[in-house]
Amino acid sequence: MNKKTSNETRMDLTLLLLLATAALGNAQTSLLTVDSHDITVLLNTSETFLVFANGLLATDVPVTLGTDSEDYLLIDPASFVYPAGSTGNQSVVITGLRAGNVKVVADSDDEHKEIVKDVFVRVTVAKSRALIYTSIVFGWIYFVAWSVSFYPQIWSNYRRKSVEGLNFDFLALNIVGFTLYSMFNCGLYFIEDLQSQYEQRYPLGVNPVMLNDVVFSLHAMFATCITILQCFFYQRAQQRVSFIAYGILVIFAVVVVVSAGLAGGSVIHWLDFLYYCSYVKLTITIIKYVPQALMNYRRKSTSGWSIGNILLDFTGGTLSMLQMILNAHNYDDWVSLFGDPTKFGLGLFSVLFDIFFMLQHYVFYRHSRESSSSDLTTVTEVQNRSNESPSEVTTEKY
Secondary structure, three states: OOOOOOOHHHHHHHHHHHHHHHHHHOOOOOOOEOOOOOEEEEEOOOEEEEEEEOOOOOEEEHHHHHHOOOOEEEEEOOOOEEEOOOOOEEEEEEEOOOOOEOOOOEEHHHHHHOOOOEEEEEEEEOOHHHHHHHHHHHHHHHHHHHHOHHHHHHHHHHHHHHHHOOOOHHHHHOOOOOOOOHHHHOOOOOHHHHHHHHHOOOOOOOOOHHHHHHHHHHHHHHHHHHHHHHHHHHOOOOOOHHHHHHHHHHHHHHHHHHHHHHHOOOOOOOHHHHHHHHHHHHHHEEEOOHHHHHHHHOOOOOOOOOOHHHHHHHHHHHHHHHHHHHHHHOOHHHHHHHHHHHHHHHHHHHHHHHHHHHHHHHHOOHHHHHHHHHHHHHHHHHHHHHHHHHHHHHHHOO
């Protein structure tokens, strides 16, 4: 049996040292994480989450868990040492002491801070499970109500073969608003670079866009496009988009184009561009009902403006606000409701306009609506008794 030379022995030792160094480096870059970053726990009850390593750690890692709000949670254990080379899990039990939203975050010594940066949990402490389920039911109902709310107007236009009474400024603002809303939702839901920008800006935050947001915005844009196409094929008299609406849309277009240019030139992030688009959408939501309300007032009639659309929108808006109020009570989170009133205020604003439209339809211009229905009945009777074409009779009456 041949003996190894001293050079061969040194080479073997060097190779072993390199392999050990590589293994040590791979182990050291392993991180601790948790099985779930979002947990809901009821008041005075407990839930468990697990801390584990996504590889082998080279050294023992001391972990200390704390919260951003005191007296909301009891954490057991609040500190532990995750052993080097372990592939097991460390169980942590959290007990809800006070309703609210709390973040559990991990800390360690300076040497291991990077290793524990992914150990965080967003905890929602709720007062009642029944309120959680009620909130979910409300959410689905208003999602369906808002989704269906586009079709009464589409059906009314189809049945009448006319879009008279439907304000074109409202449609123009609506399609721009839902297009920008779809851009915001699709960008944050599908584009990984934008998701990464959001995570860097809000390390412990959760992506605000869910699949139902994407579906709703795309469907709303599609339904609005159908309504706009009807305006090209059905009788519309002298109706058109006003110069005021064109001016407003030009201002919005300048904001969007300039923002896109700044993002393309790396002056701002593309995430900021999406936020600017969402701000334009919020502005449109505030002003889009005004042209239709003024048109009804000038005509002293709501004929051609579908009340079904308003009733469904009112149902969705009311349930949306009720859901926010339920969640604020259940999670003792009134600050999110009144401290940042944008979402609640927009919902309230829409509902108030819906109430005004209902007053116009059922109270202020009720006699005009009844007269219009009587005229349509007369037209039908004349059609049945005469040889005139329906289009001739309808044109004469209108």
